């Protein structure tokens with residue numbers, strides 16, 4: 252069912268010619284050749300039918316969330332909400348529902364565990380193939396600072412390994428058109444969701460239709476609809492991620508052959524969890540429009556792209572021309588349809604959007620939070636709009652706050668490696684604060700940003716810790 256590489260190459264080589272043809276012909280050609288292995292588009296269509304106006308509201312909410320997340324560090328809410336800081340690592344509680352009609356579908360625990368491992372590596376940019384990110388995109392790659400773990404307690408409070416296994420008489424959950432959600436209900440031979448407010452439910456089942464692997468997965472976006480109050484949305488039992496059992500986990504022995512062999516690294520789940528946390532396809536799903544370079548995915552640090560990579564890894568693919576500093580399509584992105592070998596990144600802004608979705612729309616599924624002290628690594632901490640850096644040649648530390656409205660009282664302290672304070676509590680002023688540490692030896696120092704406190708001696712809270720190296 253999926254395109255073989257030769258067909259896809261044929262398709263892209265035809266683009267130049269087709270663009271001279273009528274838009275209708277172009278759209279038809281795209282329609283015929285473009286494959287949708289992810290059910291996101293079908294799902295949104297179904298939701299629109301069920302809740303008229305959904306799409307419009309979804310777009311509106313999405314734009315608002317982008318706008319909000321793009322201003323991390325600018326808005327005072329960000330400063331007040333310490334859990335939002337990018338030094339905070341969130342862990343998400345996961346439950347798998349494995350539905351099987353035969354032993355092959357009852358996939359091993361090892362695959363489910365390595366699926367969690369893949370999610371953790373890819374979301375933290377700890378995957379082993381980051382070296383494949385092309386230089387033009389390296390500085391755009393981000394660490395979402397979101398991690399995943401199997402649930403240890405079930406909804407009744409009993410210990411669990413986070414895996415529900417159920418035999419079913421249903422031989423396949425695939426459909427000719429659209430998607431089915433029957434796998435999410437006991438009454439239909441599926442498995443009821445665990446409270447979607449508290450768990451990220453992942454159903455693993457046979458999604459084939461007439462022996463074809465048409466849809467590999469789909470996921471619900473976080474969202475509250477006006478005619479469907481957010482309270483009912485968040486408890487909607489359909490919330491969660493569905494994965495085809497053949498592509499769940501890394502090196503699943505069933506992800507082989509021309510159709511599934513390029514989806515064998517467990518990244519269908521990475522893509523679907525991206526949707527679950529609010530991301531769209533990188534090409535904005537406008538491949539069937541006459542001019543598909545108009546719509547964007549609303550993410551600033553992904554290039555404009557006209558169509559998905561369609562199971563190729565074509566480094567020369569560049570479907571939209573954006574002028575002088577034009578970039579190729581970011582086929583490295585998990586939200587594309589490139590081969591798993593090709594994918595290796597979420598961007599920084601995609602990371603921001605997902606973190607905003609998690610904190611704003613799905614806070615209950617966070618099982619743990621922790622602050623991870625990290626050195627300032629450009630690749631991972633650019634999100635922090637308060638910049639902290641030493642100027643060793645001038646023996647000073649600079650704390651730069653963009654010219655935004657910060658109503659909170661913020662201050663900074665610096666400690667050496669054995670916890671001795673080398674810069675006493677100093678109020679951070681707008682724009683730039685210069686710290687001159689007392690005599691010190693070269694080594695690592697910890698810069699601590701606090702809110703509150705100050706002259707009135709009210710309690711202060713640590714909101715960030717950053718390690719820096721002083722000469």
Ligand SMILES: [Zn+2]
Nearest residue numbers: 289290291532
């Ligand atoms: Zn998708």
